[in-house]
Amino acid sequence: MLVDAPYYIPGSLAEPAPSNPQDPQASGPAYGQRVAALALRGGSLAVFIGVLVFFSVTAPFFLTIGNVGNVLGQSAIAGVLAIGLTIVVIGGGSNVVTGGIDLSLAANMGLSAAVYATLVQAGYGDPVAVIAALGTGLAIGAVNAAAITLAGIVPLLATLAVMNVVAGLELVLTNNTVVPASTELLLALSASGPFGIPVLAYVLLGFTLLVAAVVQFTPLGLRLYAVGEFPEAARAAGLPVKSFVAGSFLASGLCGGFAGILSVSFLSGSTTGAGDMLLPVVVTALLGSVFSRRLVPTITGTLLSTLFVGFLINGFQLLNISSTLVSGVQGLLILLVVSATTLLRRQENV
Amino acid sequence: MSARQLSVSIPTVARSIGRHALIAALAAVFVLFAWLAPAFLSGANLLSVLVNNFALLAIVAIAMTFAVSAGGIDLSVGTAIDFASFAFVSLVLAGQPIPIAALGGLVGGVVVGLFNAVLIAGIGISPFLATLGTLFVGRSVQQLLTNGGNPVYLPPTGVPDAFRFLGHGTIVGIPVPLVVAALVVAGAWLVLSRTRFGRVVLASGIQASVVRYSGIALRRYTAATYILVSGIAAIVGLILTSTVTVYIPSSGNAFLLNAIGATFIGTTLSPHGRPNIPGTVLGVLLLSIVANGLLLSGLNFYWQQVGTGLLIFSVLAIGFANRKAAART
Numbered sequence: 060m061l062v063d064a065p066y067y068i069p070g071s072l073a074e075p076a077p078s079n080p081q082d083p084q085a086s087g088p089a090y091g092q093r094v095a096a097l098a099l100r101g102g103s104l105a106v107f108i109g110v111l112v113f114f115s116v117t118a119p120f121f122l123t124i125g126n127v128g129n130v131l132g133q134s135a136i137a138g139v140l141a142i143g144l145t146i147v148v149i150g151g152g153s154n155v156v157t158g159g160i161d162l163s164l165a166a167n168m169g170l171s172a173a174v175y176a177t178l179v180q181a182g183y184g185d186p187v188a189v190i191a192a193l194g195t196g197l198a199i200g201a202v203n204a205a206a207i208t209l210a211g212i213v214p215l216l217a218t219l220a221v222m223n224v225v226a227g228l229e230l231v232l233t234n235n236t237v238v239p240a241s242t243e244l245l246l247a248l249s250a251s252g253p254f255g256i257p258v259l260a261y262v263l264l265g266f267t268l269l270v271a272a273v274v275q276f277t278p279l280g281l282r283l284y285a286v287g288e289f290p291e292a293a294r295a296a297g298l299p300v301k302s303f304v305a306g307s308f309l310a311s312g313l314c315g316g317f318a319g320i321l322s323v324s325f326l327s328g329s330t331t332g333a334g335d336m337l338l339p340v341v342v343t344a345l346l347g348s349v350f351s352r353r354l355v356p357t358i359t360g361t362l363l364s365t366l367f368v369g370f371l372i373n374g375f376q377l378l379n380i381s382s383t384l385v386s387g388v389q390g391l392l393i394l395l396v397v398s399a400t401t402l403l404r405r406q407e408n409v
Numbered sequence: 410m411s412a413r414q415l416s417v418s419i420p421t422v423a424r425s426i427g428r429h430a431l432i433a434a435l436a437a438v439f440v441l442f443a444w445l446a447p448a449f450l451s452g453a454n455l456l457s458v459l460v461n462n463f464a465l466l467a468i469v470a471i472a473m474t475f476a477v478s479a480g481g482i483d484l485s486v487g488t489a490i491d492f493a494s495f496a497f498v499s500l501v502l503a504g505q506p507i508p509i510a511a512l513g514g515l516v517g518g519v520v521v522g523l524f525n526a527v528l529i530a531g532i533g534i535s536p537f538l539a540t541l542g543t544l545f546v547g548r549s550v551q552q553l554l555t556n557g558g559n560p561v562y563l564p565p566t567g568v569p570d571a572f573r574f575l576g577h578g579t580i581v582g583i584p585v586p587l588v589v590a591a592l593v594v595a596g597a598w599l600v601l602s603r604t605r606f607g608r609v610v611l612a613s614g615i616q617a618s619v620v621r622y623s624g625i626a627l628r629r630y631t632a633a634t635y636i637l638v639s640g641i642a643a644i645v646g647l648i649l650t651s652t653v654t655v656y657i658p659s660s661g662n663a664f665l666l667n668a669i670g671a672t673f674i675g676t677t678l679s680p681h682g683r684p685n686i687p688g689t690v691l692g693v694l695l696l697s698i699v700a701n702g703l704l705l706s707g708l709n710f711y712w713q714q715v716g717t718g719l720l721i722f723s724v725l726a727i728g729f730a731n732r733k734a735a736a737r738t
Contacts, residue, residue: 210726216673219666220725223718230711342545345538387549394542398532 103349103396107367114374121377128256134369135263136322137340138362140164142270143314144344145361149274150307151214152287159287159304161311162218163199164318165340166225169333171195171319173229176238176329185244192323193316199225200312204305214308226334239328248324259321263362266317271358283307284355342389343368349396430727431678431688434720435695442702449705456584462697464586465645469664470671470689471597472641477672477684478601479634480614481529481536485521486668488547489639490661493518493646495554498561498656507571511647518643519636521547526632536635544662551658561656568654576652586648593641598686610634614683670721671696677728695724 115122144161151159175192183191199221206217252258274280285293286303294300323329346368347361348354372385442449449455469486476483496517500510521543528539552558563572578585601607609630613620621627645664650656674695675688699720703713 206722206726210730212725212729213673216670216725217722219670220718220722223666224715224722225718227711227714227716227718230714231709235711338541338544342541345541384549384553386545387553390542390545390547390549393538393545394528394534397534397538397542398528402532 107350107363110367110374111370114370114377118374118377121374125255126373126377128254128260130366130369130373131260131263132257132325133259133373134365135259136168136318136325137336137343137368138263138365139266139314139318139321140168140336140340141343141347141361141365142267142358143311143318144340145347145356145358146270146274146283146314147214147307147311148287148344148356150283150287150304152290158214159307160214160218160341161203161308162215162337162341163203163222163225164311164315165333165335165337166222166229167196167199167312167315168318168322168336169329169331170199170225170229170232171316172323172329172333173232173238173319175320175323176240177232179240179242180238185242188242189244189320192320193313196312196314196316196319197309198312199315200309203312204308207308208301208305222334222337229331229333233329233331235331237328237330240323241327245324245327248321249327259325262321267358267362271362274358288355339368339386339389342393346389346393346396430724431674431691431695434724435691435698438695438698438702438720442698442706446702446705446707449702454701454705458697458701459587460584462700463693464584464590465648466664466667466671466697467590467690467693468593468645468648469642469668470675470693471593471686472638473668473672474675474684474686474689475597475601475610475634475641476536476638477676478614479610479631480617481631481634482540482669483525483536483635483638484540484665485525485543485547486638486642487659487661487663487665488544489518489521489642490646490649490664491547491551491656491659492521493643494650494656494661495551495561495658497647497650498563501563501568501572502561507569507574510572511575514647514650515640515643518639518646520639522636522639525635525639529635530628530632548659555656555658558658560658563654565654573651573654575648576650586652589644589648593644594686594690597641601686606630606633611683667693667696674721674724674728677724682728695720 111122120126143164147159147161149159171192174195175188178188178191179185203214203218203221206212206221207214210217212220248258248262250258252261274283282293282298283303283306285296286298286300290300293303319329322333343364344356344361347364348356350360350363351357368385368389371388375385469490472486473483493514497510497514500513501507505513524546525536525540525543528534528542529536532539534542555561575585575589580588601611609620609625609627613627613630617627620630642661646661649661671692672684672689674692675690676682676684678688678691679685696717699717700713703716704710708716
């Protein structure tokens with residue numbers, strides 16, 4: 060049931076390319092491509108480690124437990140969102156325009172956070188607020204799922220429209236102001252845990268482990284991959300394709316709600332501007348596939364790419380390099396990674 | 410027999426409703442706002458809708474329509490707008506004459522398109538990812554150029570009148586942005602429907618492999634498409650800068666989602682769900698009227714965003730549900 064197994068050669072990579080005189084690279088043998096794919100994956104891991112080593116040498120504070128824990132904690136919100144997006148990408152296929160994407164995730168987080176903070180302000184306790192925030196996320200996921208599986212709207216557009224509605228609802232609810240909130244749960248989440256590492260860091264690791272266990276190691280996860288990679292074959296094999304796609308959007312909606320709770324705790328309230336998280340989260344989730352053996356989106360790959368971005372931002376801050384460079388580095392990274400991936404499996408994309 | 414006729418006629422009726430969902434929505438919002446806000450129907454307001462809401466978004470959406478017609482998408486139209494704006498402002502500040510500066514602005518925008526063309530046509534990256542990467546790199550480049558994202562202001566005095574012409578001038582009484590938008594729409598329609606380039610672009614969006622097997626050098630056309638997209642977007646950069654006499658880094662992205670929305674709303678007008686120029690223009694008109702009408706109707710500003718989103722959602726839902734029904738029959 061191991062989806063990301065090294066010995067497993069997917070059809071898309073292993074299949075000999077049709078001989079195409081215009082593209083000499085396309086007709087490379089499967090073995091060569093597999094080696095190249097491994098090289099790319101190894102290369103990106105090497106870059107990751109190289110960056111860590113560079114920062115450790117140049118910024119002495121970088122490799123302390125406290126700093127690493129901080130990076131993990133600060134990455135928790137983006138990580139949970141990126142994991143939600145990864146589930147959608149796995150279930151919808153990696154063609155971003157017609158396949159799986161959820162543009163409403165960042166707005167979802169904003170609205171869920173606003174719901175949580177508003178309920179706390181209104182005097183409700185943690186249980187009610189948590190259920191309401193998760194319910195908000197789930198409801199948004201349900202709207203996405205219905206629009207995509209029932210009305211048949213392309214995910215890119217359906218979630219774009221839902222994003223607008225949700226962002227508007229957040230503004231209506233908060234009047235575009237900061238809603239402070241402080242409860243026992245929020246304090247516990249934003250406190251420091253064992254070894255002086257923020258609790259949020261443990262939350263991120265635990266959440267990743269849980270989702271990765273389901274997606275990478277259960278029959279359910281394997282079927283989700285099957286639905287995403289080849290819907291026709293999955294349907295022929297008797298899988299309820301629509302239910303899986305709908306389920307992936309429900310799951311990502313829940314992730315949005317969960318990230319909302321985390322953000323209320325991290326920022327001591329709900330703040331505006333959640334929408335700015337969208338594109339960085341999309342890039343993070345798409346970058347994640349380079350940390351997997353078959354260059355497919357995986358939960359652990361997404362965690363690595365989230366941490367990579369987190370360490371970059373942190374290292375730049377420690378070295379006093381303008382953090383505005385981070386978006387440029389992210390952009391260049393995704394272009395590099397995608398170019399390499401594309402050159403590897405050219406016959407698919409042409 | 411009658412049951413059979415019924416089963417045929419219901420989808421047909423539904424389809425014709427779906428096909429015309431966009432026009433019905435336009436008519437509905439028009440009547441609704443004329444009723445809710447009497448000021449809506451005044452000539453001055455309708456002109457302001459066209460100049461302030463419609464013109465710039467229409468140009469960006471036309472650019473987007475080219476990319477979507479070719480089977481891709483361009484998330485970096487905002488980056489092209491920004492680069493054009495930055496180059497324009499910098500050249501004006503450097504004392505260059507306005508025509509040269511405007512030309513420089515266009516070149517600045519086209520640089521973004523060249524970058525996309527290399528990524529998409531040269532390397533073969535999917536347009537979504539390539540232009541997303543360009544968007545991020547572009548944002549960083551702008552922050553580096555502007556010392557961390559500071560706006561570049563033009564001094565209120567000393568700016569030549571010619572500079573303000575693009576944004577504030579009129580040609581035979583019609584505001585320049587509107588004239589430019591009309592020219593871009595007409596030009597785009599001519600190119601897409603009357604030229605070889607347009608036919609190849611449309612065909613590559615429907616079935617790229619057929620185009621390639623027909624012996625057409627598709628890559629050149631793809632490259633030209635993305636350069637054209639950024640060139641059209643660059644025009645918006647020039648008009649925008651001329652209107653507000655300031656360059657604000659990464660401000661062009663504000664158009665992105667509406668341009669995508671308008672283009673895909675427009676696809677509901679086509680029987681095959683293809684992007685088309687008239688559909689895009691009507692889509693932009695719908696978004697502009699809704700934005701203006703909601704403003705006039707005195708609705709809470711934040712509810713306006715919800716209303717706009719719900720409306721787009723409904724048009725898309727009707728359009729796509731209808732297309733699905735059409736595919737089934």
